[in-house]
Amino acid sequence: MTDADTTADNATLLASLGRLSPQLRTIFWPLMWGLLSALAASVVALLVPQVYRVLVNSALQPGNGTKGLWTGAAVVLGLGILEAGLIALRRQFVIVPATTVETRMRTGFYRHLQSLAVEFHDRWGSGQLLSRAMSDLNFMRRWLAFGAIMLVVTALTVAIGVALMFAMSWELGLIFVAAAAPIVVFGFRFRQSYGLVSRRSQDQAGDLATAVEESVHGIRVLKAFGRGREALDAFAGQAQELQATEIHKAKSLAVFSLVVTLLPELALGAGLVVGILLVSGGRLDVGALVAFFATAAVVAGPVESMGPLMAMTLAAKTSLDRHFEVMDAVNTIADPAAPVRLGAVRGALEFHGVHFHYPDTPPGAKDLLDGIDLKLRPGETMALVGVTGCGKSSLLSLVPRLFDVTAGQVLLDGTDIRRLSLAELRRHVSVAFEDTTLFSNSVRENVLLGAADHPGLSPEDVLAQALDAAQAGFAYALPDGVDTLIGEEGLSLSGGQRQRIALARAIAARPAVLVLDDPLSALDVNTEERVSSRLRAVLAGTTTLIVAHRPSTVAMADRAALLQDGRITAVGTHAELLAGNEHYRYVLASLTEEPRDLDTGLDDELPEDFGTGPLQTVQKGAPA
Numbered sequence: 001m002t003d004a005d006t007t008a009d010n011a012t013l014l015a016s017l018g019r020l021s022p023q024l025r026t027i028f029w030p031l032m033w034g035l036l037s038a039l040a041a042s043v044v045a046l047l048v049p050q051v052y053r054v055l056v057n058s059a060l061q062p063g064n065g066t067k068g069l070w071t072g073a074a075v076v077l078g079l080g081i082l083e084a085g086l087i088a089l090r091r092q093f094v095i096v097p098a099t100t101v102e103t104r105m106r107t108g109f110y111r112h113l114q115s116l117a118v119e120f121h122d123r124w125g126s127g128q129l130l131s132r133a134m135s136d137l138n139f140m141r142r143w144l145a146f147g148a149i150m151l152v153v154t155a156l157t158v159a160i161g162v163a164l165m166f167a168m169s170w171e172l173g174l175i176f177v178a179a180a181a182p183i184v185v186f187g188f189r190f191r192q193s194y195g196l197v198s199r200r201s202q203d204q205a206g207d208l209a210t211a212v213e214e215s216v217h218g219i220r221v222l223k224a225f226g227r228g229r230e231a232l233d234a235f236a237g238q239a240q241e242l243q244a245t246e247i248h249k250a251k252s253l254a255v256f257s258l259v260v261t262l263l264p265e266l267a268l269g270a271g272l273v274v275g276i277l278l279v280s281g282g283r284l285d286v287g288a289l290v291a292f293f294a295t296a297a298v299v300a301g302p303v304e305s306m307g308p309l310m311a312m313t314l315a316a317k318t319s320l321d322r323h324f325e326v327m328d329a330v331n332t333i334a335d336p337a338a339p340v341r342l343g344a345v346r347g348a349l350e351f352h353g354v355h356f357h358y359p360d361t362p363p364g365a366k367d368l369l370d371g372i373d374l375k376l377r378p379g380e381t382m383a384l385v386g387v388t389g390c391g392k393s394s395l396l397s398l399v400p401r402l403f404d405v406t407a408g409q410v411l412l413d414g415t416d417i418r419r420l421s422l423a424e425l426r427r428h429v430s431v432a433f434e435d436t437t438l439f440s441n442s443v444r445e446n447v448l449l450g451a452a453d454h455p456g457l458s459p460e461d462v463l464a465q466a467l468d469a470a471q472a473g474f475a476y477a478l479p480d481g482v483d484t485l486i487g488e489e490g491l492s493l494s495g496g497q498r499q500r501i502a503l504a505r506a507i508a509a510r511p512a513v514l515v516l517d518d519p520l521s522a523l524d525v526n527t528e529e530r531v532s533s534r535l536r537a538v539l540a541g542t543t544t545l546i547v548a549h550r551p552s553t554v555a556m557a558d559r560a561a562l563l564q565d566g567r568i569t570a571v572g573t574h575a576e577l578l579a580g581n582e583h584y585r586y587v588l589a590s591l592t593e594e595p596r597d598l599d600t601g602l603d604d605e606l607p608e609d610f611g612t613g614p615l616q617t618v619q620k621g622a623p624a
């Protein structure tokens with residue numbers, strides 16, 4: 001569970017449920033009609049005992065025959081059919097509005113997740129987000145369509161039923177209420193304890209979902225290291241914790257239900273004795289006594305269902321609290337109030353006095369980036385070199401504003417990137433990470449994910465050029481060519497193939513600034529050389545900042561910058577730095593030429609019809 005989860009919202013029930021009101025405004029009338037239908041069904045159910053009363057009293061009158069009996073039976077049957085029809089009507093009224101609210105809230109949740117900064121996603125487990133997006137909203141819908149309406153209707157049914165009982169006999173009414181009062185007190189205490197345990201269970205279910213998600217993702221590592229047993233043990237432990245919570249939950253619900261069922265039964269027993277005494281004393285007629293017990297039977301159902309309905313309402317509160325915990329998370333990386341528009345971008349990138357530390361850095365600790373000054377000329381390729389963990393990836397993540405600087409500025413063509421809209425910034429800046437993420441889509445859709453319209457170039461041209469530049473021609477030889485499904489639910493690609501698709505994606509966006517976080521690490525030296533030489537041509541007009549883990553990657557850059565102790569301590573050509581900087585030589589010596597995930601590139605032969613014409617160079621801002 002994350003820190004964020006522990007902020008268990010202590011908002012009152014009404015305050016939490018009240019947050020639904022903006023959603024309810026648009027579905028107010030269908031919901032009202034649903035409520036009225038349910039209420040009418042209850043009133044009809046309460047009318048039946050009154051018919052019994054008339055029936056019994058008239059049937060017991062000497063000489064009345066059976067005529068009234070049949071009429072009474074027909075009325076009871078008619079009321080029964082009416083009640084069933086009204087219940088069906090309630091379902092009809094609420095089903096569309098409730099699912100509409102659920103869909104709307106789920107879409108809003110997804111939109112909000114997309115907009116939240118990486119820093120938020122670092123803190124929250126994916127299972128927690130998944131369970132909030134799916135099961136919590138699903139539960140909220142069920143509560144809205146059934147629980148909320150039935151709670152109101154149940155309370156009103158009990159109130160009307162008790163009033164009718166008092167009207168028939170205040171003595172019997174008092175006995176029933178005497179039994180109902182402890183239920184209210186007990187119900188109130190139950191509300192508090194059940195709310196806590198229900199929250200715990202929902203959080204634990206979210207953690208369990210995270211565990212499943214992580215082990216599915218990491219199945220290769222778990223298998224390769226033979227850690228399946230440990231993962232299973234850890235999972236079983238978590239599952240048992242959830243089981244214990246669920247048992248606790250079920251037990252407290254069982255105790256509540258016991259009290260709620262037992263007390264009315266005791267009241268009915270006592271009522272029967274008192275009722276017979278009243279009838280024999282002539283203070284109550286037999287019809288009223290029968291009607292009283294028939295009404296008590298109708299009201300007993302709602303009284304018994306009060307517990308589960310209250311519990312459902314509390315769980316719905318928990319679900320809503322969990323939903324709004326995410327919705328209330330502030331987007332720390334947002335558009336400025338009045339964004340500056342850059343127009344044509346040259347691609348001059350500058351880090352000016354940049355400081356940065358992650359949000360979880362202890363106070364007083366030295367910044368990870370401690371005053372970075374670095375200028376990249378338009379069209380220049382700059383390699384970023386430094387020992388492992390010195391902050392290279394972190395520095396790169398500042399350019400597309402995955403994180404914001406904590407001090408200083410990152411400037412694009414002299415403008416602080418925080419003054420641009422995120423959409424504009426990310427149109428100009430494209431990224432490829434070492435750790436590639438491909439979506440469950442075709443190669444084409446993955447590559448063209450961020451591709452903008454380019455005058456004079458069809459999407460097919462952009463795709464072909466990007467695949468060529470990334471030396472990812474193997475895509476044409478896949479079973480369905482570039483329409484082959486890849487990603488989690490598609491064809492498995494090698495590490496190097498994935499990297500090249502991701503690189504093609506970054507290139508297809510044809511950005512002014514390309515940020516590459518060691519995107520060639522999984523390639524063998526020969527393939528890397530081919531990719532590098534194509535990249536050099538393709539990136540001729542694109543400013544590129546590339547993290548290099550291998551000397552060959554450094555060699556393709558115009559200049560290299562050395563990141564050391566949070567600062568850029570040297571900038572120059574590879575040859576200059578090699579000749580004049582000891583730390584640079586030390587870092588380069590520690591870099592390996594071996595790819596971490598060997599990808600031979602043997603499958604890279606291009607189909608005959610690919611790339612036979614003069615290949616166009618992807619130049620920013622101008623059609624090739």
Ligand SMILES: Nc1ncnc2c1ncn2[C@@H]1O[C@H](COP(=O)(O)OP(=O)(O)OP(=O)(O)O)[C@@H](O)[C@H]1O
Binds near residue numbers: 359360390392
């Ligand atoms: N999201 C994060 N939250 C908190 N700390 C982080 C986060 N990402 C990285 N760090 C920490 O910041 C430091 C620098 O990490 P970074 O990935 O930027 O280094 P790097 O130079 O790119 O390393 P490498 O060469 O091994 O890829 C590390 O100590 C790392 O643990």
